[in-house]
Amino acid sequence: MTYNELSSQIFLKQSYLCVGLDTDPLKLPRHLLTESDPVFAFNRAIIDATADFAVAYKPNIAFYEAQGPRGWESLQRTLDYIPSECFTIADAKRGDIGNTSSLYARTFFDPSAAGLDFDSVTVAPYMGHDSVTPFLQYDGKWVILLALTSNVGSADFQRQPVGEQELFEIVIEKAQTWASHEQLMFVVGATQADVVSRIREIAPDHFLLVPGVGAQGGSLAEVSRRGLTKAGGLLVNASRSILYASSADDFADRARAEAQALQVEMAQYLAEL
Ligand SMILES: O=C(O)c1cc(=O)[nH]c(=O)n1[C@@H]1O[C@H](COP(=O)(O)O)[C@@H](O)[C@H]1O
Numbered sequence: 001m002t003y004n005e006l007s008s009q010i011f012l013k014q015s016y017l018c019v020g021l022d023t024d025p026l027k028l029p030r031h032l033l034t035e036s037d038p039v040f041a042f043n044r045a046i047i048d049a050t051a052d053f054a055v056a057y058k059p060n061i062a063f064y065e066a067q068g069p070r071g072w073e074s075l076q077r078t079l080d081y082i083p084s085e086c087f088t089i090a091d092a093k094r095g096d097i098g099n100t101s102s103l104y105a106r107t108f109f110d111p112s113a114a115g116l117d118f119d120s121v122t123v124a125p126y127m128g129h130d131s132v133t134p135f136l137q138y139d140g141k142w143v144i145l146l147a148l149t150s151n152v153g154s155a156d157f158q159r160q161p162v163g164e165q166e167l168f169e170i171v172i173e174k175a176q177t178w179a180s181h182e183q184l185m186f187v188v189g190a191t192q193a194d195v196v197s198r199i200r201e202i203a204p205d206h207f208l209l210v211p212g213v214g215a216q217g218g219s220l221a222e223v224s225r226r227g228l229t230k231a232g233g234l235l236v237n238a239s240r241s242i243l244y245a246s247s248a249d250d251f252a253d254r255a256r257a258e259a260q261a262l263q264v265e266m267a268q269y270l271a272e273l
Contacts, residue, residue, distance in 0.1 A: 001087050001119050002140065003182045003231070006207070009055045009085055010232035014267035017259060018056035018089065019046065020211065020239025021078060022063050027244055029251050039067070039074040042251075044081055046243060049256040053263035056235050057082050058089040058209075079116055087235070089144060089209070090118040095131040102134035109138045120144050122187060122209075125171045129178055136179050143184050147172050148199070150189025150212035172203050181205040188227075190218020190236065196226035208234055213262075214241025220262065224269035232270075238262060 010016050023039050035041040064071035082088055094104040111117040120142035123132055135143045148158050148168040158168040172186055190212035208227055212218035227234045245254035
């Protein structure tokens with residue numbers, strides 16, 4: 001999916017919501033356990049319930065890999081089921097020496113070589129340019145680089161001062177020499193809303209993937225008012241607060257209500273642009 005297509009979807013749906021498919025087999029409603037693929041049955045119900053309000057879906061690969069080969073099948077079925085107008089993110093947080101990264105890229109981007117067909121993958125920047133560029137060799141596919149993450153440990157390295165800057169700022173500046181805003185996004189945690197204006201100064205056009213609203217307590221309002229651009233420019237993820245809004249038979253209805261509430265708020269911030 002291109003930058004302009006993603007931007008158009010945001011204004012069409014009046015939403016920059018990304019639903020995180022962090023599907024924990026231990027948290028599935030009991031009535032789904034008799035299904036042949038309970039994880040997929042759950043994801044299908046969540047996608048059906050939220051697709052009116054979401055422009056992106058982000059399966060977190062750990063939840064699938066931890067299930068062994070069955071998990072990989074659930075992931076493939078889920079990816080196939082996501083509506084084609086929605087942007088898909090493999091949240092895998094990969095990155096290694098070049099030849100290994102190219103195999104990771106194939107895993108998520110190349111169905112002709114037994115891989116999946118995601119639009120994007122999350123990548124860790126720690127190993128530098130040659131660990132990231134193999135993911136950029138696929139036309140129409142995106143790298144979403146971890147810049148300033150939502151967790152407390154982000155202070156250990158990402159917020160360390162380096163000269164006049166903090167390390168995450170160097171990551172954002174340097175990565176822009178590897179790819180344009182048409183192929184590169186940055187992860188910025190919603191819990192880091194105080195620095196989103198600073199990030200917009202050094203990355204005015206890049207999409208930011210913003211996890212950390214809902215269960216992690218980040219503020220949608222603060223991130224939106226500082227991070228939205230004329231193209232949209234944000235994908236705000238919520239996983240647990242949508243998926244597990246209810247553990248009973250009404251889980252899909254409750255997920256829909258959570259997603260709709262976020263979309264209604266997002267429409268308001270888009271109207272302020
Ligand atoms: O790359 C991510 O998506 C990510 C980066 C980050 O800084 N913080 C973060 O929470 N995430 C992911 O975003 C999702 C957040 O889930 P909830 O806290 O349940 O909404 C999880 O899949 C995390 O792995």
